[in-house]
Amino acid sequence: MIHKFENSKIWQHWPKHHSELRDGIYRGKLFKKQKTSASQKAVSDTLNLLEAELGTTDVRLAHSHMSADEFFESIGRIRKQLFMDERHRQNVHDVILEMGFDPEEIAYEPFRLRVIQHLGHENPRAAAVYYPHRDTWYAHPQCLMVGWLPLHDLEEHETFEVYPDWWDLSVPNNSEIFDYSQWVLDGWQLKIGWQHKMSGVKANYPQATSKVEVGSRVGFKCDAASNIIFPGGHFHKTLEQATGKTRFSLDFRMVHLGDLAENLGAPNVDTRCKGNAVVDYLHPPHCSGISNE
């Protein structure tokens, strides 16, 4: 028997205070607001990187005049810059601030560039991109908040969908295969995806172990540089694309350190992975070097 989520109320207005925002996220709500100056700058800096590396201003069609290997290698170089360069890390900080949080209370990961290609789901190397999953199956805590910024205006079929009926129901899954310390043994290349073309085939990505009747589907459309936050505990899935165009977005994981210490967040109904990804998040200066294990 599937527990019925308050589906019509899942998207909420962005509250004035971040304590309400966090509380809503921990109860399974999703939030979206229009672009801010920080999200606009983050998107524009990323588009500049893409345009320079892909050699075109029409980055959504760049794949059509490059070989698959050239495209993969270019994207890898961009991912590395987004993840490592101070300028882009500052952009994440500024986006978090304009989302209404106090960055002094938040640990976060740098931006990850998501690249969803036309018919990408037909590529066995990209199979894991389309697994329905919870982000918490990857050793993130139950209070995980995921920030998501589209680089373009996107229709509902171009984004992702959340399956709220499974918020507090156990999905049959193999998250026990995921061990964070093993995941990072190979270095950051595998984690962020700027090398290892075969990683999608070889790595152990947690997934549902039997066919799941997803129930209610909650999707969304959005304008470029909109600010979106969803709980990392939601069961969700990236949608397959057959539009002829690549979909680019940025996402970043964040946790409120006080809430983490208090064990707040989504109910843990089926997460059995090992380790703690938060140790490698960027921590505010007053608690740098903190290990939460």
Ligand SMILES: [Fe+2]
């Ligand atoms: Fe995800």
